[in-house]
Structure formats: C-alpha cells, structure tokens
Amino acid sequence: DWVLITHHHPDHYGGLAELAKTIEIERIVHLPSDNPTSHWSQTRSRLQRIRSNRPENFEHLGQFVIQSILPTRNPHASENDRSIAVRVSAGLSSLMMTGDLEAFGERRLVAMGIPPSDALHLGHHGSRTSSTNLFLEAVSPKIAIASCGLENRYGFPHPLVSKRLETNNISVFTTAANGLIRLIPDQSGWTVSTLR
Helix, strand or coil: EEEEECHHHHHHHHHHHHHHHCCCCCEEECCCCCCCHHHHHHHHHHCCCCCEECCCEEEECEEEEEECCCCCCCCCCHHHCCCCCEEEECCCCEEEEECCHHHHHHHHHHHCCCCCCCCEEEEHHCCCCCCCHHHHHHHHCEEEEEECCCCCCCCCCCCCHHHHHHHHHEEEHHHHHCCCCCEEEEECCCEECCCC
C-alpha cells in the first residue's frame, strides 16, 4: 500500500526503483529533503507515477494503526536524527521503528513519552550511537530487529548494542543472520518468521 522513506540516505531508499518493478506501490510517504541529493532526485524521477505525501499523525492500514512521529526541526541535528519514527500497532502487538535516529533523537522520543512496544527495529542498523539504555528502558521491547548486511564493514549490530540487548533480555534477529524477517501479530504479541 505504501512505502515509508525515513530519511534521505541512499541505504534507506536506494533499492526502491527496483522494488517498484516487482511490487505495486500505491504511494511513497516521506518528508521533503532540504538538500535533495542527485541520487534521491534521480530515484524520485523514476517513480513519478507513484504519488507521494507527508506522513500523517495516525493512519489505519487494515488491522494496523500507524503513528508517525515527525523529526526535530533543530537545524543542527544530523540527517540521521531527522529520521521519521513510526509506531505500528495491531491489537496487543506493537512495533517501534526509528530509521537512523541516534542518541539525540532517542532522547527526544523518550521526553515525548512514547509508549512501550513489544518489538523494536534497531536505530541506525544497530550502531553504537543508537539503542541507548535510556531508550531501551522506555520502549522495553521483547524482540529487536537489525537491518544489516552479512559481514558488513561496520560490524553492525555493534557489540555494545548487542550487550545492551542481552542485558535487557531482548531477543535479536538480524537480516545478516536470518535473511528476510516478518512480524505477524497474534494474541500474545508477535510471531517472528525468518527466511533462514
């Protein structure tokens, strides 16, 4: 139905034009970029047939309720900390996704009083600059997911983040180890299905 672009870094939209050849996309949800890169402009021009709009505060998509949390307007914030955060809920199941938010953005979400979520898509691929103890305590997830390549050069998820997750008894799934990861809502939270 729609694709969310959390922020304008190529690793968050780079495959979109190819994806659109395989999957019919109704619309692209994103914020305008203050400094649109030529790469983003090229990608967007290849997708002109797909309408785009700003995220709404709440959306209903089948059984899912989607809350978009817009980023800070602080001009000194990094592009990562200008990521759109999203909380998806279905019945008793909830998932927090933070794009590439780092400690600054996470503190802002905690100050806003975000509710706990059963699952967390780790910010910035599991970088040590994200998934702070303060944020993990506020979200208190049972499941964490990291999007990262096999043997990626950054070592994501970072050992410090892995330790924080272990200390908080959070089960971790990574695209590097598990391939495609699906979360399916059920009566007790989420059922996790992985490609491998």
